[in-house]
Amino acid sequence: MTTETVLRADALLTPAGTIAPAxxxxxxxxxxxxAGPPRAASTVTHDLAGHALMPGLVNGHTHSAMTLQRGASDDESFMQWLATVQGIEQRLTHDDLIVGLELALVEMIETGTVAFADMYYWDETLIERVRAAGMRVFAALACNGNDNVAFPSVSSMTGAEVLTEVERLAEKYREDPLVRVGFGPHAPYTCTPEFLREVRERALAGDIxxxxxxxxxxxxxxxxxxxxGKTPGDHLASLDFFDADVHAAHCVHIxxxxxxxFAATGTSVSHNPVSNLKLGNGIAPFPEMIAAGLPLxxxxxxxxSNNSLDLFEELKHATILHRxxxxxxxAVLGPQTIDIATRGGAAAIGFPDSGALAVGRFADVVAVDLTVTAAAPVPIESLVAHLGYGATGRDVRHVFIGGRHVYADGAHQTLDADAVRARAREARARLVG
Ligand SMILES: [Zn+2]
Structure with missing residues (x-):
């Protein structure tokens, strides 16, 4: 009798390299x-011949419910774009947020993402949707200041009230392996120093x-x-902001x-190359961040601003853009970005037990199809290169998160994907017209 679930595949990507067969x-x-070569005595639960197993991908920065705004402002400058999306956000209902989130969960799961860091409107209903889907989330509640209401059609909470809500939710989910709740002060240019100081103090006091x-x-x-009279990073440093556990998105112009x-304070950074390119914002000094040893x-x-949640596309850009x-x-090597998009990202957003196919870690596993044309005739020794340059999210066939089979042979097990897409189309027609 065994209580183990056993996957067999053509290859397995471990922190130490590729094992094949596996x-x-x-x-x-x-x-x-x-995690190793096939064992003679095992009873195989899932025979995944023709697939490679890799750790699940980790999305270091997104605003998942904004899937409803896909393609709503594709050729606008950053500040124009911000005005367009914030205009739409004035009309969002709570149901829209659920649909937008679920559309993102569908897309992330089917392209091999197991965990994501998000900044948006969050409450228990939305967090529970992520838990039901089986994904891991670092949910930061967006806020701009003490008096501003961030999502007026959904909530009347002021920035000050959001901070109290974060403290409550962080406590509620503190022991949950799928959920981390945090503060989401939008940016130094939208938050006053006083507000940022208060967030810092409450983050330190509550370990949030x-x-x-x-x-x-x-x-x-x-x-x-x-x-x-300072750069944004120096301005925040002058507020002792980085004493807290800070995860920073973009950092294009640092x-x-x-x-x-950031290196001295353990501040982590999410590099988002496609969004930075699409909005015309520039190219982050990613090689320097790697060299400095930042958690990335x-x-x-x-x-x-993307228009996809496919992290395979993102990690390819993160490698070749800087070259x-x-x-x-x-300038950046393929294995480095795969490591950052899995092990590194998981640690950076607070899920250090995810991110690697190694004994003791959570079984956050993605099976990628090696029978597709783009994988032929790639030899198994080149698996890392294939995953970094040739594979796309469409090659993902199975996803396990904490051992739960959330995506099986191309079929969602935790979400009704057709229904989610249909509801998203309805919501979009109403919101944008
Ligand atoms: Zn963002």
């Missing part, structure tokens, strides 16, 4: 009990993480310099000094 087993707690945007565009850096501050993740940002910009094929 077996992965996990126990009833959802943790990996074996912070997810914020830093230096996404040149315009906001200029604005902060004019207001405070200096070497700011990178050193790779993120899509919302689909309103082209610097005319240096060694």
């Amino acid at each position: 077996e992965l087993a996990f126990d009833v707690t959802g943790r990996i009990s074996y 993480p912070i997810h914020t945007h830093i230096s996404e565009s040149a315009a906001e850096v200029a604005q902060i310099r004019e207001q405070y 200096t070497g000094d700011e990178i050193a501050t 993740a790779i993120g899509t940002d919302s689909v309103a 082209g910009a610097r005319q240096d094929a060694a």
